[in-house]
Amino acid sequence: MNSTPTLSLGPATTDRSARLRAALARRTEWRGLALLAVVVVATLSFEPLVFTAYPVTLGRVALIGLVALGLTAVILMGELDLSVASTLAVAGVVMASIPNVALGIVVALCAGLLIGLVNAFFVVKVGINSFIATLGMLFVLRGLAFVLSGEKPVRMADIEAGIAFGAPIIGPITPRVLIFVLVFIGLQIFVTKVRAGREFYAVGGNRQAARDAGIPVSRRLVTGFMLSGFVAALAGVINTMERTAADPTAGSTVLLASIAAAIIGGVALTGGRGSIVGTLVGALSLGIIEVGLTLSGVQVDVQQIFIGGVLLLAVITDPASFRAVVGNARSFLSGRRGETPA
Amino acid sequence: MILRTRGTLAATGLLVATGMLLAGCGSGAASDGSDGYTVYALLPQGNDQPYGTTYLPPMQEAAAKAGIKLTITNSQYDADKQASECEVAVAARPDLIILWPAVADTVRPCLEAAKAADIPVTVTNSDVIPADKSLIKAYSGPDTYGQGAASAEIMCELADGKPTGILMVNGLTGNTTAINRRQGFLDTIQKNCPNVTVLAEQPGNWNKDTSQTVTSEMLTSVGAAKVQGIYAADDTMVAGAIDALKAQGIDPKPLLITSIGNTKLGNPLIKSGELDGTIFQSSSWDGQNAVVVAEKVLKGESVDENLFMPSVKVTAANADSPEVAPEW
The missing domain is CATH 3.40.50.2300 (Response regulator)
Structure with a gap:
């Protein structure tokens, strides 16, 4: 857990507290964690039902967080995958169109991998900026979802299988939450323990340096986009199973929520900084806030104000931007103080 | 280093302030309406659409008149978000759920969950599919x-x-x-x-x-x-x-x-x-009658399977009449 590689070098000091502070400063999740603590305490005080009905809250966290976990792999390399929500919709439609559930799941997940490969092709081989390439794919795949589904929801052939899938399996935990946890563990191990995963940070931190160091940058990018596509397709499969039907418009609120979860968790959009744990923390915060505010009867418009506020707070409390803000404020104040007559 | 400590302090302060704001807002919203019925209305739109904008006020007005504490959600036509909101609603154990399906084919699990928790469901605006009709109490909306x-x-x-x-x-x-x-x-x-x-x-x-x-x-x-x-x-x-x-x-x-x-x-x-x-x-008829039907179900009064909005004809003869003034 505490071996997230970063490019920054800790200060050479033997002082224990300083070392600890340096270690803490290297971590990118502390703001997310502090925010999560505040959210948990606040929610406990006004809507404890969020925690007594924790399977529901965990379900919401898994809904927001699963796609975000896959997306984090891409963001760590300084790229973006805007096609995740459309991938989710296409995978769902593909799955529901195939009468055999098991075969449907396999084909849908393969479709996700293929979409990731196509995204990577445009970014790596053609050299298009990932924002633009995946924006194009966002539209292409959304259109494809409509064409494949005949512009209407596709009902699963085996509705009972879907309803059974939505039921808890371990205590009150549903398969959705379990899969979310497994994906989290898998990705966390991948980016911290596996060499290919650790190299994601180098690719995102300084691509030229990574290339000079002999890291196969293109191959890492392909892996990242395929991971993102696969996880998005997995989310599509889970949604379709739970809903017993695939909706070609599915995922309309997924993209921005996943990016928000990653940012709140301290993942830098510029790449090289952040962690899978951070995204989990971000998804937890978002999920708890959403469920808490919904239970309190706060309208969705007001909820959006809160989420936007939390997002901005997470960004401005970033040590770098915060130092800049404090520095500006200090020079502004000292400038003013200088102006006042003695 | 001093700067960093100050920064940390300031950041913590900001976070705490947010927490207090969150708590304040939440408790304010949660404390009103302790008596009467609690109802969750799971809608796919709200003030973000012309129809929803004119649908909501009559709905809220009717709820206030009937002494119903109404919690309204807006899934923005995302069926998965609505399903999650349905889980939240079921967990909150309201007296009734009003459902406007974002995607009618996907609401079966929500209806099953409400049934398992013994929460009656009425449907507004867009009906469920015929196979799911047995899981709802009534439908009100356009015919x-x-x-x-x-x-x-x-x-x-x-x-x-x-x-x-x-x-x-x-x-x-x-x-x-x-x-x-x-x-x-x-x-x-x-x-x-x-x-x-x-x-x-x-x-x-x-x-x-x-x-x-x-x-x-x-x-x-x-x-x-x-x-x-x-x-x-x-x-x-x-x-x-x-x-x-x-x-x-x-x-x-x-x-x-x-x-x-x-x-x-x-x-x-x-x-x-x-x-x-x-x-x-009429979007206002739609919003108002969603609550009217819900109230009848709550009071144990008998309701018809469908309460249809009257299909009023509008031609050059009555286009200016205030009764058919366009709403959305």
Whole structure:
């Protein structure tokens, strides 16, 4: 857990507290964690039902967080995958169109991998900026979802299988939450323990340096986009199973929520900084806030104000931007103080 | 280092302030209305859509009058978000859930969960699929079949027994509203005025541009001279169809044109004489009666399976009447 590689070098000091502070400063999740603590305490005080009905809250966290976990792999390399929500919709439609559930799941997940490969092709081989390439794919795949589904929801052939899938399996935990946890563990191990995963940070931190160091940058990018596509397709499969039907418009609120979860968790959009744990923390915060505010009867418009506020707070409390803000404020104040007559 | 400590302190302060704000807001919202019924309304739209904007105030007003504490969610037509909101609602154990399905095919698990928790569900605006009807207490909202039939009645009156060839622009293929409106229209002309014949029909996908394109194509393929009328399944599409006529140099006024909606787009077309008749769909009726039906279920009163919105015909004769003032 505490071996997230970063490019920054800790200060050479033997002082224990300083070392600890340096270690803490290297971590990118502390703001997310502090925010999560505040959210948990606040929610406990006004809507404890969020925690007594924790399977529901965990379900919401898994809904927001699963796609975000896959997306984090891409963001760590300084790229973006805007096609995740459309991938989710296409995978769902593909799955529901195939009468055999098991075969449907396999084909849908393969479709996700293929979409990731196509995204990577445009970014790596053609050299298009990932924002633009995946924006194009966002539209292409959304259109494809409509064409494949005949512009209407596709009902699963085996509705009972879907309803059974939505039921808890371990205590009150549903398969959705379990899969979310497994994906989290898998990705966390991948980016911290596996060499290919650790190299994601180098690719995102300084691509030229990574290339000079002999890291196969293109191959890492392909892996990242395929991971993102696969996880998005997995989310599509889970949604379709739970809903017993695939909706070609599915995922309309997924993209921005996943990016928000990653940012709140301290993942830098510029790449090289952040962690899978951070995204989990971000998804937890978002999920708890959403469920808490919904239970309190706060309208969705007001909820959006809160989420936007939390997002901005997470960004401005970033040590770098915060130092800049404090520095500006200090020079502004000292400038003013200088102006006042003695 | 001092700067960093200060920064950390300031950041912590900011976070704590947010927490207090969150707590304050939450407790304020949670404390009101401890007596009376609690009801969750799971809607797919709210103030982000014209229909929702005029649907919500009458709904909230009716709830306040009935002493119902209403918690409204807006899933923005994301079926997965609505499903999650349904789980939240079931966990909160309200006395009743009002559901406006974001996607009707996907609400079965939500209805099953509510049933397992013994929470009655009423449906507003868009009905569930027939297979799920047994899981709900009642439906209130537009009678989509009846709207098609009413639009056909206007067409029959206008045709007045003369042989009339018309074009038909339908809603999105596969959509329940589109299917019902089409069927209502076709059944009624067959029964009341077999002199009206449908020369061609195409889906306009509830979209003005699509409607304009398909109308244009139909005019060309059947021959514009043979077309004496047009029926479109809503006001948005009829506006597109009228544009298609104008683009081909055909004056829409002598043609018999009907649709459904009486929206802020359709009502002026009636007044200008380009559209001959439309059917009023009242968003305020819809919002208000969602609560009226819920209240009856809560009080254990008997309710009909369906409470249909009256399909009021709007023509040049009553287009200015305040009773059919367009709402959205």
